[in-house]
Amino acid sequence: MQTTLDNSLAQGIVELARYNELSALNSSRLNDNAASVDKFGKSGSTAASKIGQLSYQVNDIVGGLVSGQSPLTILAQQGTQVSQILRE
Numbered sequence: 112m113q114t115t116l117d118n119s120l121a122q123g124i125v126e127l128a129r130y131n132e133l134s135a136l137n138s139s140r141l142n143d144n145a146a147s148v149d150k151f152g153k154s155g156s157t158a159a160s161k162i163g164q165l166s167y168q169v170n171d172i173v174g175g176l177v178s179g180q181s182p183l184t185i186l187a188q189q190g191t192q193v194s195q196i197l198r199e
Contacts (some may be wrong), residue, residue: 113137157199164196 116133119125125133168189175185 161196161199165193168193168196 113134116125116130116137120127120130172185172189175188176182
């Protein structure tokens, strides 16, 4: 986009004031896009972390059920940990 603006200015298609306005708008949009990509990347790593933590809890729940623990005991032990992971 900036190259097109530069060429338009060089060829006299766009005036300097309009060029500066469009360049500022282009820069602003690029910064917004960069911020969105950064935010998306952080949310992805957070989701991956939660999935990893939940897998440990599911493993504990299944292990408890297989070993014959009461489902209420498992709920008491693992329920708060699962809810903390989901609230983060």
